[in-house]
Amino acid sequence: MATRKITITVPDELLASIKERVDARGVSGYIAAAAAHQDAMDRLRELAGRLQEEYGPVTDDEQQEALDRIAAIDRRHDEQRSHSDEAA
Structure with missing residues (x-):
């Protein structure tokens, strides 16, 4: 660049x-x-x-659903990290 x-x-x-x-x-x-x-x-x-x-505009329910999905993804990533740390 x-x-x-x-x-x-x-x-x-x-x-x-x-x-x-x-x-x-x-x-x-x-x-x-x-x-x-x-x-x-x-x-x-x-x-x-x-x-x-x-x-x-985004409704409160839609916003909460998005936040819930992000939290679920974070939990899945945390679990994956935990499993990879245990294997190491």
Whole structure:
């Protein structure tokens, strides 16, 4: 992927905090990852808005069903990890 050098302005306290946390990727990598994450969240919000316009809002029951399915998947993954840890 091509990259481009830009100039940004951040508060001194934020820069100091970032510098305390960065590893080999450095400040530029940290900020690029943060920007990529924000871009992904913005795209998800846009998609959610389009879906809501087309299909209407998600009901409480639909939201709970989705959360229940995610919890079931998490439990299955935990069980698989537990079994693989026991075999090792």
